[in-house]
Amino acid sequence: MKQRAFSDYLLFTEAWLFLAFARIMLLFIPFRSIAKVLGKAMQQAPAQLLQKPQLPYSISIAILRAGNRSPWRTKCFEQAIAAKIMLQLRGIKSTVYFGINKTTNEMLAHAWLKVNDSIITGGPHISQFTIVSWFGS
Numbered sequence: 001m002k003q004r005a006f007s008d009y010l011l012f013t014e015a016w017l018f019l020a021f022a023r024i025m026l027l028f029i030p031f032r033s034i035a036k037v038l039g040k041a042m043q044q045a046p047a048q049l050l051q052k053p054q055l056p057y058s059i060s061i062a063i064l065r066a067g068n069r070s071p072w073r074t075k076c077f078e079q080a081i082a083a084k085i086m087l088q089l090r091g092i093k094s095t096v097y098f099g100i101n102k103t104t105n106e107m108l109a110h111a112w113l114k115v116n117d118s119i120i121t122g123g124p125h126i127s128q129f130t131i132v133s134w135f136g137s
Contacts, residue, residue: 011058015066015082022081023072038084038096039137045093047116056094056115059086063121079121080113087115088137094120095136099129 025034035041050056063083067074080096087094094115101108110129112122119126 008058008062011062012066014086015059015062016070018082018085019063019066019070019074019078020072021085022078023074025081026077034081035135037081038135041133041135043136044134045095045115045136048093050092050115055090056087056092056118056120059083060120062086076122077111080111083113083121087113087120093137095134097122097126097131098133099126099131101129103128 025037039045060083063079063086066082067079084094084096092115094113096111096113099110099112101110108129110122110126112126113120
């Protein structure tokens with residue numbers, strides 16, 4: 001079993017707390033107010049050269065681990081919000097995308113977060129969704 005660095009535990013704790021915060025936001029705050037946290041509507045975050053290029057990936061892993069160990073809902077939207085905030089605190093710009101999939105008998109919605117061209121949250125199946133909105137900062 002690989003030993004984790006103390007910084008991994010700190011990042012996990014931060015992710016767990018921000019996932020809780022994101023869940024509370026989604027339950028009690030109207031989307032128009034949440035949208036202000038996400039950035040400017042229909043604007044993608046500019047490409048950037050990262051001083052620590054592994055950091056968005058580390059945040060992605062922390063979000064997944066914390067989500068798996070949370071007693072509350074930690075679906076795609078909560079994950080995107082939590083990761084967005086964690087990245088913003090570190091000065092890293094990102095874009096949250098919202099998409100829908102109407103190919104089945106039901107309409108499915110999905111949210112994902114990208115830094116540059118890297119998917120941070122939302123998984124590999126985003127190609128199944130049609131982008132309907134995005135928020136970048």
